[in-house]
Amino acid sequence: MPLDTSSAYPLALLRVDGRRWNDLRRLHAAVRTQAAADGSAYLEMGNTKVMCTVTGPSEENKRRTAASTATGNTGGAGGGAGAGGAEVAVEIVVGGFSSVDRKRRGRGDKRIHELQTTLSKALAAALHTHLYPRSTIALSLHVLSQDGSLLAALLNASTLALVDAGIPMSDLPVACTAGLTSAASAADDPLVDLNAQEEQELPFLTLATLGDTDRVMVLVLETRVQAARLKDMVDLAADACKSVHKSLREVVRRRGEHMVEEGAVEKGASMAMDMDIDV
Amino acid sequence: MTSLRRPRDAEPNITNKVYIRSTKSGKVQKIVREVYLRDDIPCSSKLCTICPLKAPRSASGAMMPFVLSEKPAGTKEYPQGHYLVPDTNALLNAMDLFEESSAFYDVVILQTVLEELRNRSLPLYNRLIGLVKSEDKRFYVFFNEFRWETHVARDPDETINDRNDRAVRRAVSWYNKHLADNKGNITVLMLSDDKGNLEKAKSENVPATTLRDYVSGLPEADRLLDMIAESQERGISRDKKFAEFLYPEYYSMSKMMTGVKNGTLHQGIFNVSPYNYLEGSIKVPAFPKALLILGRDNINRAIDGDVVVVEVLPQDQWKEPSTKIIEEEAITKNENADGEEGGDIVTESERRALQEKVKKAQGLSTEGRPQPTARVVGAIKRNWRQYVGHVDQSSVSNAAKHGRKQESVFLIPMDKKVPKIRMRTRQAGELLGKRILVTIDSWDRESRHPVGHFVRSLGELETKAAETEALLLEYDVQYRPFPKTVLDCLPRDGHDWRVPASTDDPGWKDREDLRGLLICSIDPPGCQDIDDALHARPLPNGNFEVGVHIADVSHFVKPNNAMDTEASIRGTTVYLVDKRIDMLPMLLGTDLCSLKPYVERYAFSVLWELNEAADIVSVRFTKSVIKSREAFSYEQAQLRIDDNSQQDDLTNSMRTLLMLSKKLKQKRMDAGALSLSSPEVKVQMESETSDPIDVKTKELLDTNSLVEEFMLLANISVAGKIYDAFPQTAILRRHAAPPKTNFDELANQLKVKKGFELRFDSSKALAESLDACTDPQEPFLNTLVRIMATRCMMSAEYFCAGTQAYPEFRHYGLASEIYTHFTSPIRRYADLVAHRQLAAAIDYEPMHPAVRSRSRLEAVCKNINVRHRNAQLAGRASIAYYVGQSLRGRDAVEEDGFVLRVFSNGFVVLVPRFGVEGLIRLRDLADPEPESVFDPETYTLRTSGSREVLVELFMKVRVRVRDVKDEGTGKRGAGMELVG
Structure with a gap:
């Protein structure tokens, strides 16, 4: 049995997987992984691996009513509809093979439902949904492997897929987690980007910001933590979001360069996604 | 505050650790964990000029101080000083040595070793962490698995032990090279007892030695050598001789777990009877009464307090609890500690002592009905601690009293429930007459007695300092000054x-x-x-x-x-x-x-x-x-x-x-x-x-x-x-109602002997019936009954409100909700x-x-x-010790006593004046030992022949109390002699 965070960290300021308190895990992402979809992305944060495809925005009225009635049955969540804007429908499928124990998660799973709602609300706020009245933007997310920071990975993958689909947004929504080593020891550092083992041991929160601004879009904290230490965690998570933002932009930029090379777009053509990439 | 993004070229530095584990419920899981390899894990030597530049800082910017001294102690072989790197076995076998204050400073504990130790023994792991935290010992945990130079991936077909050994060697050789880069001439020395590992180290030019060789080069080697666990030497010579197995083999863990789950086996804490070292009992949830475990064979190497798994024996082997006092030192007095461990584990005299019981099983009475018996088939958790005792004088040979020859001696623990422990020592002569502290290392199938090693000496027997410290150690009281x-x-x-x-x-x-x-x-x-x-x-x-x-x-x-x-x-x-x-x-x-x-x-x-x-x-x-x-x-x-x-x-x-x-x-x-x-x-x-x-x-x-x-x-x-x-x-305190069966025996005794009826369906009924137990002739009888009733009670306990249902909160003794x-x-x-x-x-x-x-x-x-x-126990033991001391050197006093318990070859007397209990054996009554007839149904013992007395339960007797030194435990206490 390897050591746990609370016993190992005070010894050498190392986390269970050899990271320091402010190290993110390896972040690997690819855009347009499924050519058939309107937009798609694949993202890994350490061993957490998720896939996202976007369909839409589509304007079929029939389908929309079907989708919203199906919302109740299938557990998909919609947000941002009404007021003439597009609805963001999110559906998450967690592979039975994604965690250590093979577990079949039903569609009615409360936790999945909650993730869906959180995502769809957050995305609806970042996307310019008012440009697509009476339509639906459907996101389908597949979790292939779970190793902590699931919500953050899902949101980051959605962002990339939405960019790929060419849906206008005010900035890239990005997310990351932050935790706190046990308050009992002297070295109670905040930690960034927790893996599954750390999530089980420590209090943690998931924070999403809009681009590299400090505008918080999502803040989920389900564990108990001392109020005094919350600020440190939020600060660190916000900071980590900036790093994640940088990574995602780089992924997008490389995708853009690739498309230019392929000749899919003319250099300098004012494609929405190429507009302000200057890194 | 900045969070670090992993640069893309760092990717080769990620590797996955994949391992398979099985959970308690028997599920097999495959675990995949990321491992990020890095180059900023410091060596922590104060000598080093490279590492401090890269050393990690915590979120608040603090750096971990460097631990290892620039001028470590040396030995003849390594005069420039050395850092030690023990492998897991060295720590398992000789943790006491590492805690020693005269040697073993500047030690590097590898992460590989720490993790392995944690798997093998949590208590030792905790002691090691304690050492790491104490600043003066200069222990440093080096996370070798996370440093890319020292990370070792497991080869296909390589056993995990071999991989770990390789990781240790790799780390040691890195350390040596690293210190050499620093122009230091400190050697980093691997301590291992694994022959294969040592040979490989030699061929790879990694400095290594056995623990024993290393300790031999230290001052005070004799004393320190005794502290190395016995099993370690055996580890080397294990294959040499084919030992005969004396005890039945333990079941495998999975077999025990399945058995406990489906109800064929039972798990519980093993307790030894204070009057008979060959009789144990175990309380398991499946039976209202405790199961008996009789004889060495069935006890099968369990020691008081161990969590064991037992199997119930067939009904024809059920027996009644012993009515005889059996003391270990009386029966195994003449065993030779050095002798060959051949033959049967149950010696002739032990067998004779047990025979009595089998005979008894025929004569049935309400009380004497045979009880279910069981045998131990495995130990889940050993609750071995350090034991205080003294060396059995008779087990020490004359030569050893003067010489420095290593030999095996028996240690007789103060706690009578613990069997005697065999240990090897070079200082037998010095240890005689001292209170000493030992640890049990193992109890193998081929060894009749558990094998242990010497930890330290507390001082002369019967000196106040030694006895007080012994008492504190025995009851695990933390008595060191506050840090x-x-x-x-x-x-x-x-x-x-x-x-x-x-x-x-x-x-x-x-x-x-x-x-x-x-x-x-x-x-x-x-x-x-x-x-x-x-x-x-x-x-x-x-x-x-x-x-x-x-x-x-x-x-x-x-x-x-x-x-x-x-x-x-x-x-x-x-x-x-x-x-x-x-x-x-x-x-x-x-x-x-x-x-x-x-x-x-x-x-x-x-x-x-x-x-x-x-x-x-x-x-x-x-x-x-x-x-x-x-x-x-x-x-x-x-x-x-x-x-x-x-x-x-x-x-x-x-x-x-x-x-x-x-x-x-x-x-x-x-x-x-x-x-x-x-x-x-x-x-x-x-x-x-x-x-x-x-x-x-x-x-x-x-x-x-x-x-x-x-x-x-x-x-x-x-x-x-x-x-x-x-x-x-x-946080609350509860006192559970005692199970009814606890009072069965006392109720029967009172009914048979005194005609009282003890009702115990509620605390009120019990209080009232206790009040009724009075004898105008003997005012103390009521107190006596209360004392005995108290012993039938459960002990009160602290608990957290959420762990019990409200009705269970009740305090039985105080009748409070x-x-x-x-x-x-x-x-x-x-x-x-x-x-x-x-x-x-x-x-x-x-x-x-x-x-x-x-x-x-x-x-x-x-x-x-x-x-x-x-x-509480320590307080009582302390009083008992002083009562013994107060009698010391005085003439014997005659006092009234009451018979608390009757056995077939002796009885227990309580003397209220001193609050002490004493055992009077038949052989103490007269020489030669009188013939006796014991009637378990009326709790009477009648002797005839050399001395004729009738002893009954609750009887008032006149005893002469004087101080005696118990040869067995080395304790001074009140000895009793029947008068009239």
């Missing part, structure tokens, strides 16, 4: 600390000023740690205001600091006859917290309004400041109350308290509270030399029960309040927790997470339950 980190938590002002004069001071926040009340304390004479004080005053409406004021320890001991942690480990203050081992540092316990008279102190007060009938009208709780007017002893208080000429307010308030306490007591008795008894005596010491001079039985005055009643009332009120506020986490400990925070940790919870319940301060986490509180409860029990 500096704890003392740092004390208030700066020390003894000059005062309650702030200005009521605007933050210390006064939300405190009531009760300095005007006439408060006094009543305690045993000479009490320094005064926990509680009381007051009472009439109210205009004819009711009374009564206040119990408890020292506000939680003001000084904040949750989770070093002092709090230490106190939670100690759990309780231990009172010995001549010594007190404090839970909190003296400054707090006897001064700042103690509610001393004439000075202002912080207190936590419970204030009731009671009416004339002592019913509670209202209750409130508050932090306060009080000023005690007087500290009385029980006697002084009693005298003052009885003296009618004293009519001052303070005395009158004490009279009010006394009046109310009597009513409270009556109410409690009506509800069915038990008044139980244990033989309590007090040792009087000569004030100068503190030698014991006399033994007195304790007297109980009205004022004792005055204090007791109000403390009970306070505890009950507080229990209700904290349970209301924190239904999940409140809910109870906690609140009134002695200076000497009990549970009270301190209750204080914090109560403070949170009345919104005085927010609840600290440590007091709120249920799992943490459960761990605290578990610990203090054990500590509380050990403290």
